[in-house]
Amino acid sequence: MKNIEQTLLKHFVGYIDDRDEYQQKMIIKILADANMMTFILLTVCMMISFIWDAWHHTVSLGTIFLFLIQQLNSYYILVKTKKFDVLKTEVFDEDSYKKELGKIKKSAILSGINWGISMFAWMEFLFPLILNEPIELKWFNVCV
Structure with a gap:
């Protein structure tokens, strides 16, 4: 799992191992802020898509995918925060x-x-x- 995270960080921000501690901390903070903003935007888009589907009496695949992405993100955050015991x-x-x-x-x-x-x-x-x-x-x- 650590290799996957390092590979993703390499693709997003460059090679993470050559960074000093402050730079690594700031990169992680920026990515966390981006995740929170994406979570909020995803929620808004999901609600708009749900309202659109209800208005037209249909269920679109986009609404289902938005919901699944939101749930996977939520479960990932929940599992990781419990695993590392950071909620105490x-x-x-x-x-x-x-x-x-x-x-x-x-x-x-x-x-x-x-x-x-x-x-x-x-x-x-x-x-x-x-x-x-x-x-x-x-x-x-x-x-x-």
Whole structure:
């Protein structure tokens, strides 16, 4: 696997072994940033393709491929971060533990709110719009 990564780095940025530590760090940071931007653009393109398919009542191969590429990228990141144990936050005293726990709770709450608002928008606005149905907001749907 290491040989494949070295070969890919040679093709993308040149021969990696002759670089000093700072250059290697910056190359990896640039590639990580590019991966994040590509992930976001891929998500946007996938949603646009999905809306287009729903509008025309078809399922295109492009939407399926975009979804599969996104999933493979997500699984790769998930497996590698778990393998190298980089998701753990090290704390050394009670105060820093409480601060980190507060950050995690805040992040979880914001993620839940973001997911809820996004799903509400998809279900109540976007899907009826795509299906040429009237948009009806009901308090039951808002509360649930």
